[in-house]
Amino acid sequence: MGRPRTPAPDGRPAGHPSGHPAGHPADDRPGSADEVHDAPVHDEVDRIVAAWERERPDLDVTPLTVLSRVSRLARHLDLARRGVFARHGLETWEFDVLSALRREGSPYRLSPGALLTQTLVTSGTMTNRIDRLAQRGLVARLPSPDDRRGVLVELTGLGREQVDGALADLLDEERTLLAGLPDEDRARLADLLRSVVAPFDAP
Secondary structure (H helix, E strand, O other): OOOOOOEOOOOOEOOOOOOOOOOOHHHHOOOOHHHHHOOOOOOHHHHHHHHHHHHOOOOOOHHHHHHHHHHHHHHHHHHHHHHHHHHOOOOHHHHHHHHHHHHOOOOOEEOHHHHHHHHOOOHHHHHHHHHHHHHOOOEEEEEEOOEEEEEEEEEOHHHHHHHHHHHHHHHHHHHHHOOOOOHHHHHHHHHHHHHHHHHHHOO
């Protein structure tokens, strides 16, 4: 009969670093839950930044650590948006125009000029877009009560149904994209991004 093992100072059996008997399932674990949770997260931007720091040590590449991530996130968001809108029979630009009208509130009307301001396109492009949406029955042109030569663009019942459905699905998709961030981190990130974007939105 062999001698009993003397317990280690912390109470674990001597001769085994984990304190579990040989053959215990825990022996196969790569690390504790805390160790896995605390492992550093790396992404493609880390690799890009490290490569530039190696190749161009004379340059300060820290802006890439923020804006390259914003750029890559924008691509993922664009793909997600396109997928959502396609399921509702819309293109991204169609959603942009319809949502601008929807946000205006009843009776969901805006001038072409106001739509230009909100969607950041040229006058010719907006005219073409209104024509195409009107052909699909998603918007209608109405005479402006304040300008004999002016028109207003109004969201139709069909257009409202389309944009409302697409918006609900879009929000679900965007919540998925942000699922890795706790609520307080989302609020903090929104504040930081607002500080960056606000100067571009100033009149």
